[in-house]
Amino acid sequence: MSLDKKNSINNILEESRIFPPSKKFAENSNIRSQKEFLSLKKQALNNPTKFWESFAKSEIDWFEPFQTVLDSDNAPFFKWFKEGKINITYNCLDRHIKKGLGAKTALIWEGEPGDSKKYTYEELLKEVCKAANALKSIGVKKGDLVCIYMPMIPEAMFAMLACARIGAPHSVVFGGFSSEALKDRLIDGNARFVITADGGFRKDKVIELKQAVDAAIESGADKVVEKVVVVQRTKKNISMVDDRDLWWHELLKDQKDQCEPEVMNSEDRLFILYTSGSTGKPKGVVHTIGGYNLWSHLTFKWIFDLKDDDIYWCTADVGWITGHSYIVYGPLSNGATTLMYEGVPRPSNLGAFWEIVQKYKVSIFYTAPTAIRAFMKSGREIPDKYNLESLRLLGTVGEPINPEAWIWYKDVIGKNKCPIVDTWWQTETGGVMISPLPGVVATKPGSATFPLPGIEVEIVDKNGDKVEENDGGYLIIKKPWPGMMRTIHGNSERYLESYWEYISFKGEKNVYFAGDGARIDEDGYIWIMGRVDDVISVSGHRLGTMEIESALVSHKSVAESAVVGKKDDLKGEVIVAFVSLEKDVNGSSELVEDLKKHVVHEIGIIAKPEKIIISDSLPKTRSGKIMRRILRSLAAGEEISGDISTLEDSSVLEKLKELS
Numbered sequence: 001m002s003l004d005k006k007n008s009i010n011n012i013l014e015e016s017r018i019f020p021p022s023k024k025f026a027e028n029s030n031i032r033s034q035k036e037f038l039s040l041k042k043q044a045l046n047n048p049t050k051f052w053e054s055f056a057k058s059e060i061d062w063f064e065p066f067q068t069v070l071d072s073d074n075a076p077f078f079k080w081f082k083e084g085k086i087n088i089t090y091n092c093l094d095r096h097i098k099k100g101l102g103a104k105t106a107l108i109w110e111g112e113p114g115d116s117k118k119y120t121y122e123e124l125l126k127e128v129c130k131a132a133n134a135l136k137s138i139g140v141k142k143g144d145l146v147c148i149y150m151p152m153i154p155e156a157m158f159a160m161l162a163c164a165r166i167g168a169p170h171s172v173v174f175g176g177f178s179s180e181a182l183k184d185r186l187i188d189g190n191a192r193f194v195i196t197a198d199g200g201f202r203k204d205k206v207i208e209l210k211q212a213v214d215a216a217i218e219s220g221a222d223k224v225v226e227k228v229v230v231v232q233r234t235k236k237n238i239s240m241v242d243d244r245d246l247w248w249h250e251l252l253k254d255q256k257d258q259c260e261p262e263v264m265n266s267e268d269r270l271f272i273l274y275t276s277g278s279t280g281k282p283k284g285v286v287h288t289i290g291g292y293n294l295w296s297h298l299t300f301k302w303i304f305d306l307k308d309d310d311i312y313w314c315t316a317d318v319g320w321i322t323g324h325s326y327i328v329y330g331p332l333s334n335g336a337t338t339l340m341y342e343g344v345p346r347p348s349n350l351g352a353f354w355e356i357v358q359k360y361k362v363s364i365f366y367t368a369p370t371a372i373r374a375f376m377k378s379g380r381e382i383p384d385k386y387n388l389e390s391l392r393l394l395g396t397v398g399e400p401i402n403p404e405a406w407i408w409y410k411d412v413i414g415k416n417k418c419p420i421v422d423t424w425w426q427t428e429t430g431g432v433m434i435s436p437l438p439g440v441v442a443t444k445p446g447s448a449t450f451p452l453p454g455i456e457v458e459i460v461d462k463n464g465d466k467v468e469e470n471d472g473g474y475l476i477i478k479k480p481w482p483g484m485m486r487t488i489h490g491n492s493e494r495y496l497e498s499y500w501e502y503i504s505f506k507g508e509k510n511v512y513f514a515g516d517g518a519r520i521d522e523d524g525y526i527w528i529m530g531r532v533d534d535v536i537s538v539s540g541h542r543l544g545t546m547e548i549e550s551a552l553v554s555h556k557s558v559a560e561s562a563v564v565g566k567k568d569d570l571k572g573e574v575i576v577a578f579v580s581l582e583k584d585v586n587g588s589s590e591l592v593e594d595l596k597k598h599v600v601h602e603i604g605i606i607a608k609p610e611k612i613i614i615s616d617s618l619p620k621t622r623s624g625k626i627m628r629r630i631l632r633s634l635a636a637g638e639e640i641s642g643d644i645s646t647l648e649d650s651s652v653l654e655k656l657k658e659l660s
């Protein structure tokens with residue numbers, strides 16, 4: 001890992017435009033004055049304990065109060081609100097109904113083939129309770145991990161909340177992951193139960209989820225999985241295994257629609273979510289109930305400036321952290337109306353998103369830069385056909401947004417009246433960390449602006465020294481926050497190594513290293529420059545180069561592989577793989593296709609390499625380390641700069657140049 005690795009890091013983006021919130025938006029926003037914003041920041045800085053305590057008490061309901069706000073005894077294994085008794089579903093559902101909001105729409109769901117449903121808070125609670133009772137009836141107990149591998153259908157939300165209702169942590173696996181990836185996650189988490197569907201609709205295709213579950217179980221997960229619950233979505237024929245597989249609708253049919261929320265400890269696990277790092281297999285990020293509830297709630301409230309009648313839509317998938325925090329828990333804990341869409345825009349229906357905005361009068365819209373760039377490419381004529389007047393606030397997440405896409409979003413989608421919140425955060429942070437508050441902060445296209453109140457960020461070099469204004473460096477977080485991850489499931493060592501020990505920070509311990517590079521400009525605005533480790537982001541999906549390399553090497557013809565990211569106008573980055581083959585194997589275009597398929601089989605479609613370059617050997621140092629810097633330049637079609645004297649065999653370079 002090094003800062004000069006991605007030479008973009010010091011390549012300072014020139015962007016001096018600045019956009020204050022409109023008077024109208026600012027006047028009506030929940031936090032509307034600089035004074036209020038600065039006062040929140042000051043309170044957090046002067047007395048963090050009091051700051052977090054007051055929000056934890058005013059925003060979250062506890063069955064029994066906490067005494068300790070933050071326990072740092074075993075830092076960085078921090079504990080928040082540790083004596084508190086809580087159930088997040090009480091905060092997401094029951095308490096709103098008690099306040100008379102039972103008839104308010106909680107969930108609007110739009111299916112890919114055009115079917116749709118709405119659930120009020122009262123109806124949602126009933127569905128969750130039925131599902132919770134159903135899970136109990138098949139033996140799910142408090143503390144059991146339940147894997148959810150589903151399309152974007154209401155039952156995915158019911159399943160997550162049903163688990164939380166009975167105190168069973170969930171592990172949601174994105175439906176685009178392959179059976180192999182699913183198997184690894186099932187085994188790592190020791191998931192005895194799986195909730196899935198007979199399939200899901202995606203881009204005019206059916207994704208065969210149940211078949212993938214069957215394959216995962218047959219290829220090794222049988223040692224952990226006992227029961228599989230299957231939601232009927234596509235009605236395609238699937239095989240059901242006796243004594244193991246159960247239909248969701250049959251199981252739920254006679255269940256009571258009431259189920260008391262299990263009284264949980266604040267620090268009990270709410271979920272595990274796997275994400276990619278620079279080394280090894282994906283890691284199971286652990287989040288616990290109390291702190292996560294507060295952080296997803298508070299960030300949602302601050303950033304999206306929620307009003308009673310807002311219709312809020314986040315286009316992420318519940319298989320990612322954005323779906324967890326900003327489709328399910330954050331919006332529901334605030335009593336918002338959250339919209340969920342099964343599909344993604346596809347060539348046969350590029351207007352799908354805007355049709356939904358128009359149909360439901362969506363007022364807050366949260367999506368990824370990669371989607372915005374795709375819309376931009378297909379032209380403004382498409383969104384211009386729809387009435388987007390209802391929109392009042394736009395958000396982005398997942399990767400740096402280029403200023404052109406930002407301006408297009410503001411102009412074409414937001415009609416120049418909607419502020420844009422560019423929100424920086426990670427699976428590990430549980431909720432947004434850096435973002436403008438839309439009624440207060442003047443935005444600059446491409447900058448995530450400032451940390452939220454309570455979050456202390458700095459940009460440092462490898463030694464932990466603060467870098468100069470506008471210089472690139474490592475992004476660190478200096479104080480714990482309630483929504484932070486608690487550990488990596490089954491691997492606390494890796495938790496320490498990956499996040500807390502990488503930067504030797506001068507004078508202070510327990511500094512969190514995010515894995516991103518950033519700079520702070522002369523006005524204090526933060527500009528995220530992307531990952532500085534071996535993680536690449538393809539359409540905002542996080543993938544470790546090592547995972548893809550392991551997948552390639554597991555193919556019988558591959559001896560060695562090195563994977564790098566290449567900049568892409570649409571997807572942010574695409575995957576380029578360099579491979580050398582086993583003796584006696586010849587490279588061919590068929591083999592390249594086969595290798596691509598193999599990666600899809602091992603990880604999933606999101607990891608499919610854009611390009612595979614077969615070469616006799618890879619550029620290595622004399623000590624045998626692959627020189628990725630060289631491969632990155634080759635993939636980008638750039639001149640190879642920097643020191644190549646450590647290269648063992650320089651003739652490799654010439655050969656690779658010809659091939660790339």
Ligand code: WTA
Binds near residue numbers: 321322397425428530
């Ligand atoms: C990147 C997604 C620039 C970053 C919520 C981070 C961003 C990684 C932004 C986490 C943003 C996320 N600007 N980069 N607004 N938001 N990232 O865990 O590199 O899937 O480390 O969480 O996405 O990805 P993850």
